[in-house]
Amino acid sequence: SHVAIGGGGCAATMVLRRSKEQVQKPGQIVVKAPGGSYSSGYYSLFQRSINTLLVARKISNAVRRLERDLQRGGELNANEVRARWAEVHRQNAKLAHAHILRYRGLLTKVGQTASARTGELPRPWVEELAGLQDDMPVATLSEVKRMVRADLGRPLDKIFRSFDEKPVASASIAQAHSALLRSSGQRVCVKVQR
Secondary structure, eight states: OOOEEEEEEEESEEEEEESOEEEEEEOOOOOSSSSSOOTTHHHHHHHHHHHHHHHHHHHHHHEEEEEEEHHHHOOOOHHHHHHHHHHHHHHHHHHHHHHHHHHHHHHHHHHHHHEEEETBOOOOHHHTTTTTOOOOOOOOOHHHHHHHHHSSSSSSSHHHEOOOOOOEEEOSSEEEEEEHHHHHOOEEEEEOOO
């Protein structure tokens, strides 16, 4: 996770770190603030990679199992074969969708791209992943509080006088909240990356 705070429309974002402040210019890459736990860093990347490979293997096994069944199976007409494929695709797409929602980030971008491949991917995949285009769930306030505390080393209520629970915007890897700084009363945009 990563928390960034910026004044105005967040054109320039101030990244508050535990030990120092740094100003982020548009397009500049920001390094995550120090701190965190197993929910960030190499352990998380490793675990996410392993889980992604396991999901891919489940999907591949389901496809191979159906291919074997269809080769061995006897008298299935074309409609029955299409129905079996549609069900396997639907189950696999749901599995992939749940995995993407859990890990987000780059996987969300891949899912969004896949959902736009109408005609190239089976319909159940396109339909299931379509929600990634504009219906991403937002982090709960308790998750936001935990991320702020982990990244900035202080609880949310010690940094902000007020903090809008409902994000003003939410995207695949981050969401933005409006808030007032406790120290100056300045209205700021708080970007929370998941």
